[in-house]
Amino acid sequence: QKEVEQNSGPLSVPEGAIASLNCTYSDRGSQSFFWYRQYSGKSPELIMFIYSNGDKEDGRFTAQLNKASQYVSLLIRDSQPSDSATYLCAVRPGGYQKVTFGTGTKLQVIP
């Protein structure tokens, strides 16, 4: 079973729409959850982190965590063409310092 699963996409949304990116994880003891954005050929850039169940908002971004369902999501409101990138879900399993990444979801925002 994959530790962190994401739909590889591409997910295409029109400019101004809400993009919804989803991720599931296998380790029920996971404590920390991260969303990184990665442009082609570049390094992962931290977008959001969430540690508690519920929603966390930062500007146009909202991270949602449901530990019972082992599910974390990222909503991007008012999507812009500059948001076009691969979004990496990353999870820190319980008892570890390492972070396990999913394969990423490629988002395309169509002008």
Next chain:
Amino acid sequence: EPEVTQTPSHQVTQMGQEVILRCVPISNHLYFYWYRQILGQKVEFLVSFYNNEISEKSEIFDDQFSVERPDGSNFTLKIRSTKLEDSAMYFCASSGRMNTEAFFGQGTRLTVV
């Protein structure tokens, strides 16, 4: 804004040669990491380092790999005898406290020929 810096940005080496990848973590951070990303694949954890010792490593981080913090600012990854399959982007990351978010450097692209 503080950032993690890595040098060189691109390294080409012959198979069997030793390479050292260098990183300067964010200055007040205490936890340091190396990750790699083979082209088209996911980001993979290699090793974490805290208090001048390895705290965690993956199965990828075998005897050919080593890490060092030679002074108060640099953090290095050494590959003793490179193989073709070591070709990848190598990312250094650091975090300020345990279990908190990690910030990544811009990466070193290692090409083994």
